[in-house]
Amino acid sequence: MRLKAGVVAVALLSLLAASLVKAAAPENSAELVRFVGLSGEVMPGVVADVQPLAVADSLTGVAIDRDPGPPFLVLRIGLTTRLDTYTSLRLRVLSDGVAYGSAESVFAPDPGFRSTRDVAFMMPLEAMAGSHLVIEQTAFVIGIHQRTDFDLGLTPQRVDELRAATASPLKLQSDQTEVAP
Amino acid sequence: MAAATLACLLVLGAAGGVIAWRYHNKFAPVAAGSWVELPNNGIELRLNSLRVADEAPPLYGDKPRLPVEGAVFVIADFSLRVVPGGVGPYTVTVELQGGPERVWAADTSSDTIYSILTAAKASGAEESGTVDFQVPASCLDEITGVAPASSDLGFAPGPLFAAPLQR
Numbered sequence: 327m328r329l330k331a332g333v334v335a336v337a338l339l340s341l342l343a344a345s346l347v348k349a350a351a352p353e354n355s356a357e358l359v360r361f362v363g364l365s366g367e368v369m370p371g372v373v374a375d376v377q378p379l380a381v382a383d384s385l386t387g388v389a390i391d392r393d394p395g396p397p398f399l400v401l402r403i404g405l406t407t408r409l410d411t412y413t414s415l416r417l418r419v420l421s422d423g424v425a426y427g428s429a430e431s432v433f434a435p436d437p438g439f440r441s442t443r444d445v446a447f448m449m450p451l452e453a454m455a456g457s458h459l460v461i462e463q464t465a466f467v468i469g470i471h472q473r474t475d476f477d478l479g480l481t482p483q484r485v486d487e488l489r490a491a492t493a494s495p496l497k498l499q500s501d502q503t504e505v506a507p
Numbered sequence: 508m509a510a511a512t513l514a515c516l517l518v519l520g521a522a523g524g525v526i527a528w529r530y531h532n533k534f535a536p537v538a539a540g541s542w543v544e545l546p547n548n549g550i551e552l553r554l555n556s557l558r559v560a561d562e563a564p565p566l567y568g569d570k571p572r573l574p575v576e577g578a579v580f581v582i583a584d585f586s587l588r589v590v591p592g593g594v595g596p597y598t599v600t601v602e603l604q605g606g607p608e609r610v611w612a613a614d615t616s617s618d619t620i621y622s623i624l625t626a627a628k629a630s631g632a633e634e635s636g637t638v639d640f641q642v643p644a645s646c647l648d649e650i651t652g653v654a655p656a657s658s659d660l661g662f663a664p665g666p667l668f669a670a671p672l673q674r
Contacts, residue, residue, distance in 0.1 A: 409609065410609055436641075436642070437646065439575075504575050505645075
């Protein structure tokens, strides 16, 4: 009887500990978000670098394009892998608490390689300045997702510059792989 | 109560030890030329050779594929046969194994082990073919062999097909 009670007590303590871990680190907990500039580690062994590339009124070759419609913030995402991973990465642009998603997931390349691709986010022009990119690991680890928040450094002037310099319609670069430097 | 707590901690410690041991003993090396039956899969696999190449066989059409600059192909030559009376699911994907946490998937769309498997199922005989992997040339020294994908998830060590890398 005592043994059973002990086992139950330890099981309950374990559950309590797991709940506390989860409660201390909910999905939107700041402790799990790593804030970086235009480059940072998005999961162990995988480093991303981000370049705000263009502000396009229309795109070619993508299903999400609408004409006329909201413009696109186009980011060129580079991923370099040191360790193996099967995890896909989810990308969102955050602006004033609103998340703008991308139609695609991004996968890290095999070790030793670097991949780059353009990812477009349909969003209001006025929301682009001050926006951040969040890259999130989609693997489920006791309900915790690691997030990395990239400050895109976009001011209203920079958004205007990018828009003025962008051809329309813009063709996005699909995955390109090279050996990591 | 204290005894039960101690027993649970011992069990947890033992489980942790097993996990740690398992992590460092994921694979059981298999010499080239040996047939290995993949657990619960209904097929036997044999690695014939492992070589480095500057180009890979064409997939569609007749142009060989070239690696990206600074990379090379590692080409694994496999034979495969279906175990008589074996139970499926008859699926296999292989990965090139490097150092800890370093794995390369078969080159895009080139996972021809599936076509070897299809041929072996159709003929009921041994069939051979190649699977190629693209790796940075600087990583060649760390390659330890080829292993079925996810074979490190079971309790028993999975087979690691090892062969001298012919350059």
